[in-house]
Amino acid sequence: MDELMVLDNFIAGTMVPCKRLLDSYNPSTGKVWAKVPDSGKLEIEAAVSAAKRAYPNWSSMSAQRRANYLLKVADLLESRLEEFAVAESQDQGKPVWLARTMDMPRAVLNLRHFAHTIPHQLNTSSVQPEAGVFNYTIREPVGVAGLISPWNLPLYLLTFKLGPALMCGNTVVAKPSEMTSVTAYMFCKILQDVDFPAGVVNMVFGLGPSAGEALVTHPDVPLVSFTGSTVTGRHIAQATAPMFKKLSLEMGGKNAAVVFSDCDLESCINSLKRGSFINQGQVCLCTSRIFVQRSLYEEFLEKFVAVTKELRVGNPSDESVFMGALNSKPHLEKVRCYVKYAIEDGGTIVCGETIDSCVLSEENKNGYFMRPTIITGLSDDSRCMQEEIFGPVTCVVPFDTEEEVITRANNTSFGLCASVWTSNLGLAHRMAHKLKVGTVWTNCWVIRDIDMPFGGVKGSGIGREGTVDSMEFYTEVKTICTKIS
Numbered sequence: 001m002d003e004l005m006v007l008d009n010f011i012a013g014t015m016v017p018c019k020r021l022l023d024s025y026n027p028s029t030g031k032v033w034a035k036v037p038d039s040g041k042l043e044i045e046a047a048v049s050a051a052k053r054a055y056p057n058w059s060s061m062s063a064q065r066r067a068n069y070l071l072k073v074a075d076l077l078e079s080r081l082e083e084f085a086v087a088e089s090q091d092q093g094k095p096v097w098l099a100r101t102m103d104m105p106r107a108v109l110n111l112r113h114f115a116h117t118i119p120h121q122l123n124t125s126s127v128q129p130e131a132g133v134f135n136y137t138i139r140e141p142v143g144v145a146g147l148i149s150p151w152n153l154p155l156y157l158l159t160f161k162l163g164p165a166l167m168c169g170n171t172v173v174a175k176p177s178e179m180t181s182v183t184a185y186m187f188c189k190i191l192q193d194v195d196f197p198a199g200v201v202n203m204v205f206g207l208g209p210s211a212g213e214a215l216v217t218h219p220d221v222p223l224v225s226f227t228g229s230t231v232t233g234r235h236i237a238q239a240t241a242p243m244f245k246k247l248s249l250e251m252g253g254k255n256a257a258v259v260f261s262d263c264d265l266e267s268c269i270n271s272l273k274r275g276s277f278i279n280q281g282q283v284c285l286c287t288s289r290i291f292v293q294r295s296l297y298e299e300f301l302e303k304f305v306a307v308t309k310e311l312r313v314g315n316p317s318d319e320s321v322f323m324g325a326l327n328s329k330p331h332l333e334k335v336r337c338y339v340k341y342a343i344e345d346g347g348t349i350v351c352g353e354t355i356d357s358c359v360l361s362e363e364n365k366n367g368y369f370m371r372p373t374i375i376t377g378l379s380d381d382s383r384c385m386q387e388e389i390f391g392p393v394t395c396v397v398p399f400d401t402e403e404e405v406i407t408r409a410n411n412t413s414f415g416l417c418a419s420v421w422t423s424n425l426g427l428a429h430r431m432a433h434k435l436k437v438g439t440v441w442t443n444c445w446v447i448r449d450i451d452m453p454f455g456g457v458k459g460s461g462i463g464r465e466g467t468v469d470s471m472e473f474y475t476e477v478k479t480i481c482t483k484i485s
Contacts, residue, residue: 005034007181007205009043010188012050013198018043022178022207027093027325028316030366034091036181039206044173044214047202051144051171052220054199059141059169063119066167072194074111077187081105084155084183089316091182092154093325093368094279096317107159113450114163114470121471122168134482139475141169142246146221148212149184150228151177151327152282152390158184161225164470166200173202173221175212177228179328181205208232216240223474226250227284230388230414230459237462248463248473250455252388253416256289256409257445258399258431261296263421265303267443272394273307275419275445277372280326281335281392284460285417285439285446288389290396291405297398301376304396305351308372313358325368326391332368335391338384339373342395345382347375352392380408388414402427410436415457419445438464 008015018037026033037043058066077084084107085099094103125136145165149158158176165172176184188203204211216224216236223246226236233249240247257272275287292300316324326332339353349355352373360369372392378385384395399405409418417439420431432440438456441447448454453464463473 004032005182005185007034007036007185009037009039009047009205010185010191010201010203011043011047012053012202013192013196015188016043016046018205024091024179024181025328026090027327028090028364028367028369030329030368034182036178037205038210039204040210041214043204043206044211044218047173047204048144048215048218048220050199050202051173054197055141055143055171058171058197058200061169063122063167063169066169067115067119069194069196070111070115070163070166073190073196074108074115076190076194077104077111078108080190081108084186086317087186088154088180088183089324091180092151093327094316095319095321095324097319098279098324103153103156107155110156110159110163110450113467114167117451117467118164118167118471121468122475132484134484135479137477137479139168139471139477142223142474142476143170144221144223145170145172145474146215146218146224147172147174148215148224148226148228149174149176151180152279152284154180155183155187157227158187160465161227162201164465165225165474168471168474170223170474171200171202173204173215175204175206175215178205178207213239216245217243219243222246224248225465225473233461246473248455248465250284250461250463250465251459252390252414253284253286253456253460254289254386254388254412254414255285255287255417255419255437256291256435257287257419257421258405258409259290259292259296259300260420260422260424260427261293262423263296264423264443265296265300268421269300269304269307271419271445272304273311276394277308277311277323277392280323280370281372281394282327282390283446286390287419287445288394289385289409290394291399291409292396294398294400301350301396305374308374309351309356311372313369313371314360315364323372323392325364326370327368329368331391332370335370335389335393338387338389338391338393339375341383342375342378345378345384347378347382347384347395350374350376380411386412402430406431406434410434413459416460417441417456
């Protein structure tokens, strides 16, 4: 992994070089470690054509045969888990232990889960004796699926799209983030190793305005699944509206935790430490606003700051490090700007950026590291309380009443998730019903069942994905009514 990697596109089962290349940086060193294709309309056209050619055979194949292919891929990926974990860390900046215990196992699980469940979900039937007819429904694949995955959980979220898209009988053109393309490229080699049918999965690397735009607006791509920023998601919705494409847009979040005075404080603090700073705060579900009931506020803040200061930041290969590097230099600069905005808006930095510095080795001195940062004293309309930061920054503010905090927590253009911390089950359920988000966790954070719908409201997205929801998205249902003679 020390050698400079040069990636190819994967089209029609073959690695296809691209003359135009982009630099991909190792976030922990700031050095170029890979060259990524700078694809555009021509490469997307070739990939879509390959997917269209592969579609008739793949879509007519039995669901069980498709599942067998996916299970082979999952098995081989699992056998190479450590290699993929190290590569994901070098490409994205996260600690190797996190990629080893979260990203790669979940990528394997995604493939296996949809391979095992989708075949049992596809069709239904009914008899209407009084009308003398037999009804049944079939779910047919949509066609060529355009899949755009983000840089924060690269292979994890790519497989969450690939699994159901393929199991439902679609063929795929995927565009991973240009900043984290390496494990997707390695995944293509696995597809070759298991003799996956050529053209069923095509991987085109490149920038959003060129490769991404060509993919989502292609007339032969009737379905687009996108995970990324709200700004880009809005553009996709506008650009594809005239073509009536099926869209699943999982976008940004400004997620709140509501901490009541009767909560289990130790459990709450340990969970919110992880919920605010895991993966350098670069998870769409991370908590960036913490509302604490006033009677508990001072105690909570003292203990939360104490555990945050203990978190180690540094070389992602160090097993004792909790946070690695942010994904890119521009992103690090963006996150640091929000800390400056907080100071301009009257906030107080109680730990982290501007106060605590990272102790880094010579190897990592040019990496994109930042201490986990806690901010207090901000108003609800301040930039750090309203805009997605997507980094290791969280804001802690007090509240008094249940009614007040519901209004304040909902006072954002986003609506992805929230957590509620209380020993009062009735209060927890009232809060869950009134919070305008797609998922509410009570006394826990990011315990995910793939069978459960996942997605957001408002500026956080359109649509849901999960076992049944993904099946519905990646298929079109057809009702067939037959007169019984």
